Amino acid sequence: MKPGARKPLRSREHPRAQPQIAGQPPPHRLNRRDFLRGAAAGMALAFLPPAAAAPAGPVRIETPFHGAIFNPRQGRAVKRGLAIRVSGTAPAAMRVKVNGQTARREGDRFDAEVILRQPVTEIAAVAGASAAGGEDRIRVVWDRHSRPRYHFALDDNIYFLRDIARQRYDSLFDCAYLKLLRNLNLKYGTRFSVNLYFAAEDGFTLAEFPDRYRGQWQDNAHWLKLAFHAYADKPDRPYQNAPAEKLLADYDQVAAQIHRFAGAATFAPPTNLHWSMARPDALRALARRGVRCLSGYFRKDNGGWDINYGLDDRRSEYLSKHDLLMDFETGIIFFRDAIVCNTVTPDQAAQVLAPLAAGPERRDPINLLCHEQYFWPFYPAYQPDYAQRIEAAIRWTTEHGYQPSFFHEGILGSPEA
Numbered sequence: 001m002k003p004g005a006r007k008p009l010r011s012r013e014h015p016r017a018q019p020q021i022a023g024q025p026p027p028h029r030l031n032r033r034d035f036l037r038g039a040a041a042g043m044a045l046a047f048l049p050p051a052a053a054a055p056a057g058p059v060r061i062e063t064p065f066h067g068a069i070f071n072p073r074q075g076r077a078v079k080r081g082l083a084i085r086v087s088g089t090a091p092a093a094m095r096v097k098v099n100g101q102t103a104r105r106e107g108d109r110f111d112a113e114v115i116l117r118q119p120v121t122e123i124a125a126v127a128g129a130s131a132a133g134g135e136d137r138i139r140v141v142w143d144r145h146s147r148p149r150y151h152f153a154l155d156d157n158i159y160f161l162r163d164i165a166r167q168r169y170d171s172l173f174d175c176a177y178l179k180l181l182r183n184l185n186l187k188y189g190t191r192f193s194v195n196l197y198f199a200a201e202d203g204f205t206l207a208e209f210p211d212r213y214r215g216q217w218q219d220n221a222h223w224l225k226l227a228f229h230a231y232a233d234k235p236d237r238p239y240q241n242a243p244a245e246k247l248l249a250d251y252d253q254v255a256a257q258i259h260r261f262a263g264a265a266t267f268a269p270p271t272n273l274h275w276s277m278a279r280p281d282a283l284r285a286l287a288r289r290g291v292r293c294l295s296g297y298f299r300k301d302n303g304g305w306d307i308n309y310g311l312d313d314r315r316s317e318y319l320s321k322h323d324l325l326m327d328f329e330t331g332i333i334f335f336r337d338a339i340v341c342n343t344v345t346p347d348q349a350a351q352v353l354a355p356l357a358a359g360p361e362r363r364d365p366i367n368l369l370c371h372e373q374y375f376w377p378f379y380p381a382y383q384p385d386y387a388q389r390i391e392a393a394i395r396w397t398t399e400h401g402y403q404p405s406f407f408h409e410g411i412l413g414s415p416e417a
């Protein structure tokens with residue numbers, strides 16, 4: 001996804017007209033072991049059977065939200081657990097039990113306490129003497145080791161690899177773009193996920209990138225990861241209506257190239273797709289490839305929710321307010337981008353980020369996002385203050401106690417167990 005730098009966020013137009021890529025590059029295959037490794041990393045929270053989508057009967061859990069992710073501040077610490085409030089509605093005369101405990105009643109409201117002891121807890125509110133009176137079930141996630149942390153994702157990348165391939169630098173970091181990222185890593189410890197296209201509009205593809213930097217990629221893999229983003233910049237919204245097979249074919253092509261030229265340690269599953277839209281079958285397929293989380297804008301545009309992976313209105317609205325949500329259908333955590341640096345001047349960064357660190361709903365995981373193209377002077381919407389924009393966001397998170405992390409690991413960078 002990539003809102004134009006000179007246009008408001010709602011613009012879907014790109015400032016540059018581009019020709020379509022001619023011809024299809026040869027197919028590449030990722031080996032089965034790599035797939036299994038990726039899938040195993042996602043096993044802990046994924047593939048759990050979803051709770052019932054709608055309550056049966058008159059009982060309804062209102063809070064927490066199905067898929068909510070709790071940090072230790074969002075409850076009462078008990079021995080090896082977190083006590084949280086569960087509330088909702090049921091006919092006033094009905095007895096309600098929540099996970100076996102009788103709930104307090106006040107009018108048509110019920111209220112109970114549930115203790116989270118596992119990464120995922122099912123909460124069942126049952127009315128009457130048995131489930132025949134109606135019930136509602138939800139699941140929530142306990143991020144028990146949560147701490148303030150941030151992830152830096154760079155989207156729409158291809159030009160820097162073309163630059164390195166053509167200039168034949170001695171070192172990857174002779175490329176000005178990677179030099180900037182390394183300087184920020186040295187200064188702040190920032191970890192970067194760099195999400196790649198397979199092809200540039202002039203026909204350059206990842207297949208042309210040499211493998212002679214493999215050792216250098218691997219030496220820096222602890223802070224610099226490469227991931228899939230899309231086949232190319234155009235068309236816009238490439239996966240919004242695409243079948244899973246199309247998305248996986250593009251994904252595998254990019255993944256195979258990353259493995260070839262940078263090695264397995266540098267490869268990471270993506271934390272965002274181009275335009276942040278995909279069909280449910282494609283999301284399930286991505287989860288099987290090891291995708292653990294996906295970021296988007298989750299914003300309302302012309303009356304409808306957009307840049308939201310096609311999630312329904314209720315969940316999109318929840319994400320727009322709370323920033324995090326587990327989708328138990330796929331095991332993917334969706335999260336809202338805290339800032340898109342190419343849309344925010346350096347002096348505005350603190351203003352955009354400050355609300356996230358304030359109040360009882362203070363966010364622990366914060367996603368910082370930027371797009372590669374604005375770095376390059378040849379790009380029509382080039383931003384001379386690109387480096388300052390990125391650094392302003394990183395400086396703010398660092399000064400507010402957020403630690404660098406990779407969100408594709410654990411629960412958005414937090415250990416699961």
Ligand SMILES: [Zn+2]
Binds near residue numbers: 001002155273275
């Ligand atoms: Zn994009």
